[in-house]
Amino acid sequence: xxxxxxxxxxxxxxxxxxxxxxxxxxxxxxxxxxxxxxxxxxxxxxxxxxxxxxxxxxxxxxxxxxxxxxxxxxxxxxxxxxxxxxxxxxxxxxxxxxxxxxxxxxxxxxxxxxxxxxxxxxxxxxxxxx
Numbered sequence: 248x249x250x251x252x253x254x255x256x257x258x259x260x261x262x263x264x265x266x267x268x269x270x271x272x273x274x275x276x277x278x279x280x281x282x283x284x285x286x287x288x289x290x291x292x293x294x295x296x297x298x299x300x301x302x303x304x305x306x307x308x309x310x311x312x313x314x315x316x317x318x319x320x321x322x323x324x325x326x327x328x329x330x331x332x333x334x335x336x337x338x339x340x341x342x343x344x345x346x347x348x349x350x351x352x353x354x355x356x357x358x359x360x361x362x363x364x365x366x367x368x369x370x371x372x373x374x375x376x377x
Contacts, residue, residue, distance in 0.1 A: 249282075250357060288311075
C-alpha cells in the first residue's frame with residue numbers, strides 16, 4: 248500500500264509517542280508499504296517551531312529530513328498537479344497545510360494517515376486513527 252503521513256503522525260512516529268497505535272507503527276515500518284512525508288509537513292513543522300508551538304531536539308530543517316531518511320520514508324514534493332485540486336475541495340477544513348496534504352493524496356492516489364476527522368469528509372482515501 249501507499250501512505251501519506253499527516254504531520255502529527257510523522258512526529259508521533261519519530262518520537263515514539265504512545266498515541267500512535269502499535270499496528271500503525273508496524274504498518275509504517277513494513278518494507279512492503281510505500282510511506283511518504285510531504286514537504287508541506289516539513290514546512291508546517293518549521294512554521295510551528297518558529298512560533299514556539301513545536302519543540303524539537305534540533306533545528307527542524309536538519310532534524311525532520313534526517314528523521315525521514317533514517318526511517319526510510321520517502322519525500323513527496325509539492326507539485327502543480329496536486330495544487331490544481333485545491334479549488335475543487337469543499338471548505339470543510341480551514342488549515343492550508345491539511346488542505347494541501349489532501350490534494351497530494353488525491354493526485355498521487357495515496358491513503359492519508361491522519362487523526363483529523365474533518366479530513367475524512369473529503370473525497371480522499373484515509374486511514375483514520377480510532
